[in-house]
Amino acid sequence: MYFAALIMLAIVMAWVYPFLWMVSAALKDPVEVFSAGLDLIPRSPQWHNFVRAWNDANFGRYLLNTVLVTVFTVVIVLVRCAMAGYVLARYRFYGRKIILGVLIGTLFVPTGYTIIPVVDIATRLHLLNSIAGMVVALSGGANVASILLYMGYFNQIPKELEEAATMDGAGFFRTFFRVMLPLAGPVTATVALMTFLATWNSFFLPLVFTFSRPDLRTVSVGMLAFIGENSTDWSGMAAAATISLLPVMILFILLQRYFVEGIAGAVKS
Known part of the structure; x- marks a missing residue:
C-alpha cells in the first residue's frame, strides 16, 4: 500500500x-x-516580472482578446455539436452512417492541411485580421469528439421524454432546448472544458489571422513578444505563461466533477 x-x-x-x-x-x-x-x-x-508581462508586453490586451475568442467559440461549438449529436442519436435518416464516417475521417486530417482554404474563405468574407474571423474559424471545425459525446449521451435518454414533449405541442427546437439539452448538463460541461482548452491554447490559426494585426493576438501568439532577434526574455515569458494558465486552472477545478460525469455518461451508452 x-x-x-x-x-x-x-x-x-x-x-x-x-x-x-x-x-x-x-x-x-x-x-x-x-x-x-x-x-x-x-x-x-x-514580482515586477508579472507587471512587465502585463503592461510592457501588452499581455493584458492579449488576455482580453483570448477571452473574447474563447467564450464565443465555446458557445457556438456547444450549440452546434449538441444539435448535431442530438439529431444523429435520435433520428434515423438516409446517409446517417455516411455522415458519421466522414466525421470520424476528419480526425485523421492534420490542422495544417486546412489552413489554406480557411484563410482563403476568411479573406473572401473579409474576416481575416479580426476577432470575428478567428471565432468563425476556430468554431467551424468538425469537433468530432464533442459530437460523439453528445450522441452517446442522448442515445441513453428514454424516448418517452420526447414523446411527452410532442404531446404537449413542443416542436423540435423547444424539445431540444427545454427538455434534452438541460439533461445533458455533464456532457455540456465536458465539451465546454475541452473546447475552452483547445481554443485557449490554439496557436497556429490565431497566428495566421493576426499577422498584420498584432493588437489582436491571443495569449499563445503573444508569447512571441518575449522572443527577440538576439535574446529571449525567459522570466517575462514564464510570468506571462503563469498568468495565462490561471483561468484554465480555475475553470478545470470548477468543472472537473462534471467533466468526469460527462465522459462516463457518454461512454456508458
Whole structure:
C-alpha cells in the first residue's frame, strides 16, 4: 500500500514539477533562470516580472482578446455539436452512417492541411485580421469528439421524454432546448472544458489571422513578444505563461466533477 502511494506521489511530482518550475522562473531574473538550474526557490522574488508581462508586453490586451475568442467559440461549438449529436442519436435518416464516417475521417486530417482554404474563405468574407474571423474559424471545425459525446449521451435518454414533449405541442427546437439539452448538463460541461482548452491554447490559426494585426493576438501568439532577434526574455515569458494558465486552472477545478460525469455518461451508452 505504502509502496503504491510512493509511486503515485513520484508520478504526481513528475507531472507537477514543470508547472512549479515555470512559476519559479517567473519570479527570477533572466540570469537566475539558468544559473539556479532545477532549484524552485528564487533567491529574491522578482514580482515586477508579472507587471512587465502585463503592461510592457501588452499581455493584458492579449488576455482580453483570448477571452473574447474563447467564450464565443465555446458557445457556438456547444450549440452546434449538441444539435448535431442530438439529431444523429435520435433520428434515423438516409446517409446517417455516411455522415458519421466522414466525421470520424476528419480526425485523421492534420490542422495544417486546412489552413489554406480557411484563410482563403476568411479573406473572401473579409474576416481575416479580426476577432470575428478567428471565432468563425476556430468554431467551424468538425469537433468530432464533442459530437460523439453528445450522441452517446442522448442515445441513453428514454424516448418517452420526447414523446411527452410532442404531446404537449413542443416542436423540435423547444424539445431540444427545454427538455434534452438541460439533461445533458455533464456532457455540456465536458465539451465546454475541452473546447475552452483547445481554443485557449490554439496557436497556429490565431497566428495566421493576426499577422498584420498584432493588437489582436491571443495569449499563445503573444508569447512571441518575449522572443527577440538576439535574446529571449525567459522570466517575462514564464510570468506571462503563469498568468495565462490561471483561468484554465480555475475553470478545470470548477468543472472537473462534471467533466468526469460527462465522459462516463457518454461512454456508458
